Each structure stands twice: as structure tokens, then as C-alpha cells.
Amino acid sequence: MNNSAPIIACRQLSRHFHQGESTIVALDNVDLDVAFGEFVSLSGPSGSGKTTLLNAIGGLDRPDKGQITVEGQRLDQLSSNALAKLRLHSIGFVFQAYNLIPVLTAEENVSFVMQVQGMSAAQRRERALAVLQEVGLDDHADRRPAELSGGQQQRVAVARAIASGPRLVLADEPTANLDSHSAAELMALFTRLNEQHGITFVIATHDPRVMACTTRRITMIDGRIDTDRPQEPRPMEP
Numbered sequence: 001m002n003n004s005a006p007i008i009a010c011r012q013l014s015r016h017f018h019q020g021e022s023t024i025v026a027l028d029n030v031d032l033d034v035a036f037g038e039f040v041s042l043s044g045p046s047g048s049g050k051t052t053l054l055n056a057i058g059g060l061d062r063p064d065k066g067q068i069t070v071e072g073q074r075l076d077q078l079s080s081n082a083l084a085k086l087r088l089h090s091i092g093f094v095f096q097a098y099n100l101i102p103v104l105t106a107e108e109n110v111s112f113v114m115q116v117q118g119m120s121a122a123q124r125r126e127r128a129l130a131v132l133q134e135v136g137l138d139d140h141a142d143r144r145p146a147e148l149s150g151g152q153q154q155r156v157a158v159a160r161a162i163a164s165g166p167r168l169v170l171a172d173e174p175t176a177n178l179d180s181h182s183a184a185e186l187m188a189l190f191t192r193l194n195e196q197h198g199i200t201f202v203i204a205t206h207d208p209r210v211m212a213c214t215t216r217r218i219t220m221i222d223g224r225i226d227t228d229r230p231q232e233p234r235p236m237e238p
């Protein structure tokens with residue numbers, strides 16, 4: 001794979017939703033390239049298309065028109081099996097609701113995904129503990145989600161997202177349910193994963209402090225990209 005090629009390339013993406021008589025234009029001819037290793041925020045008013053764009057890039061939803069290439073693979077040309085594989089191995093997802101399985105411990109929540117990926121139990125345990133250590137939670141590996149704070153649950157969700165070693169993480173309002181201290185910790189973790197491991201992040205957010213942490217700031221309006229600028233990142237104050 002040629003690393004000078006973008007990790008994400010979107011061409012003329014459009015997505016419409018039909019509600020009764022009316023048509024909602026969620027994405028309107030979006031063109032977007034994101035290079036390997038970028039740290040990007042996506043902001044804009046509610047309904048401007050951020051989630052729709054992330055879901056399309058992550059292969060969770062198909063656009064009506066246009067093309068998406070992720071790590072050199074055209075999503076519209078992949079079989080559903082190949083798309084599921086790409087989602088499982090190459091893209092990490094982090095959501096506003098942490099989406100952990102309540103009856104499983106932190107370690108089991110992380111290793112569950114690797115089980116689906118076909119790793120042995122010993123490999124899973126080793127890898128789960130390594131990624132929990134990466135997010136600062138190896139000493140909480142045996143706790144269930146209800147025994148963890150919101151910030152800790154979100155960090156378990158990050159450990160799960162990076163367990164398979166993806167080069168791309170898509171995060172949809174990851175700090176929306178967090179207090180400002182936990183949000184700052186999460187953004188420091190994202191920054192470290194970006195700088196030290198080269199993981200590309202695209203983060204949809206309404207929080208101006210999250211936008212300020214990133215090195216490229218994209219705003220959307222009415223399903224279109226409105227502004228797109230590089231910036232000097234400003235770490236979030238705890």
C-alpha cells in the first residue's frame with residue numbers, strides 16, 4: 001500500500017433520506033481526502049451530516065452516490081464479507097455511548113472482538129492487557145462497565161477500538177457524555193495514539209475544546225464541507 005495515497009478518499013458523496021414526502025439531503029457531493037496520520041475534527045450544526053459522513057467512511061452505511069476509498073479499497077466494490085473484514089481489522093470505532101457489554105469485564109469486552117477475529121485465548125488475553133495498559137486501565141481489567149466511571153468506560157471502548165491495530169479510528173462525539181476532566185484525558189490519549197502510533201483520527205464533535213486539540217479542523221453545513229483548515233493543536237486543559 002502506497003503511504004502517500006490518502007487513508008480516506010471520498011468523491012462526490014451524496015446521501016439522501018426519505019421521510020414521507022420530503023427528502024433530507026444528509027450529504028451533498030462531499031469530496032474529502034485524509035492522509036495517513038492526520039488528526040482531524042469534524043464539526044458543524046446538528047443535522048449537518050457529520051454522523052452520516054463517519055458512517056459512510058466506516059462502511060456502516062452506503063452513500064447513494066459517489067465513491068469512498070479506505071486504505072486503497074473502494075468500499076462500493078467490496079463484498080459484504082470483505083467490508084465486514086475491513087471494519088473488523090482496519091477501522092476502530094468510538095461512539096458517544098460507550099457500547100460496552102454490561103455483563104463482561106473490561107478485559108472480556110476488549111478480547112470479545114478479537115475472538116470474532118479468530119485469535120487464540122492466550123493471544124487475546126495478552127493483547128487485551130496490553131491495550132488496556134495503553135489506555136491506563138490494566139489494573140481495572142476485571143471490572144465490569146458499571147464498576148467504572150464514564151471516562152474509564154470510554155477508555156475501555158478505545159482499547160477495544162485499537163485492539164486489532166487499526167490505522168484509522170472514527171470517533172462520533174466521543175466526549176459528549178464525559179465531564180471535562182475525563183474529556184481532557186480522552187483527548188490526551190487520542191493525541192498520544194496519533195503521535196506515537198500514527199493512528200489517523202476523524203472525530204465528530206460539538207465541543208470547541210476538542211476541535212482545538214486537532215491539527216485539521218473541518219466544518220460541515222447542510223451536508224457539505226464548509227471550511228477545512230490546518231491548525232496548531234491546543235491540548236485540552238484538564
Ligand SMILES: Nc1ncnc2c1ncn2[C@@H]1O[C@H](COP(=O)(O)OP(=O)(O)OP(=O)(O)O)[C@@H](O)[C@H]1O
Pocket residue numbers: 017018019024025026044045046047048049050051052053
Ligand atoms: N436514518 C435516517 N433517516 C432519516 N433521516 C436521517 C437518518 N440519519 C440521518 N438523517 C438526517 O440526515 C441529516 C444529517 O444527520 P447527521 O446525523 O449526519 O447529522 P449530524 O451533523 O451528525 O448531527 P448531530 O450533531 O445532531 O449528531 C439530518 O437532517 C438527519 O435528521
